[in-house]
Amino acid sequence: MFVKLYPENPNEKEIHKIVDVLRNGGIVIYPTDTIYGIGCDINNAKAVEKVARIKDINLKKANLSFICYDLSHISDFTKPLNNHVFKLMKKHLPGPYTFILPANSNVPKLFKNNKKTIGIRVPDNNIIRELVKELGNPILSTSVRDEDDVIEYTTDPELIYEKFADLVDVVIDGGYGDNEPSTIIDCTSDELEVVRYGKGEIEL
Known part of the structure; x- marks a missing residue:
């Protein structure tokens, strides 16, 4: 399924349809405020494993992230x-950032690497946030990469659909994506650290 949605005002009917797909263990490719992401409902273990197969990643070793609706x-x-981490996140979210935080017991086991941490995103994009809000659970977030040596990320949703149509259930066309990923900040120790500089500028 290839669905055109507008970030300013995502069509509610289409959001409901896509959320039904997610609830039934479907895989969705969606826009964010950076690059396109591929994901599923974090509570559906089979779907998470399917995403890992598509991306060829090892769930035990991968640093997985998911998308939340807001700070609460x-x-x-x-x-x-x-307090410092909370203020930092409040100032920068929604936005192009991934915060690595200590996970609690609500995080599904599949997501917990040996460090018991989780990457959290709240993108400045209404399409993915409305999906999360309607679903009621976070959505797995991992980037759609390109095999091309020069272009790391595919930005054209139609090309993404051509490539992934047989592997995923829905590709959302939310306009051209960015080709710069989020900035990653590790907040798991007293010394905050920028692990990757991406689209978001930040002063710790």
Whole structure:
């Protein structure tokens, strides 16, 4: 299924249809405020494993992230945040950032690597946030990469559909994506650290 949605005002009927697909273990490719992502409902183990196969990643070793609707949603899955981290996230979210945080017991086992951490995103994109809100659970977030040596990320949703149509259930066309990933900030120790500089600028 190839669905055109507009970030300013995503069509509610289409959002409901896509959420039904997610609830039934479907895989969806969606726009964010950076690159296109591929994901599923984090509570559906089979779907998470399918995403891992498509991306050829090892779930035990991978640093997986998921997308929450807002800050209060994040606190359902992380250990209590210190004041500095909370203020930093409040200032920068929604936005092109991934915050690595200590996971709590609400995070499905599949997501917990040996470090018991989780990457959290709240993208500045209404399409994916409305999907998360309607679903009621976070959505797995991993980037759609390109095999091309020069172009790391595919930005054209129609090309993404051509490539992934047989592997996923829905590709959302939310316009051209970016080709720069999110900035990753590790907040798991007292010293905050930028692990990857991406689209988002940040001062720790």
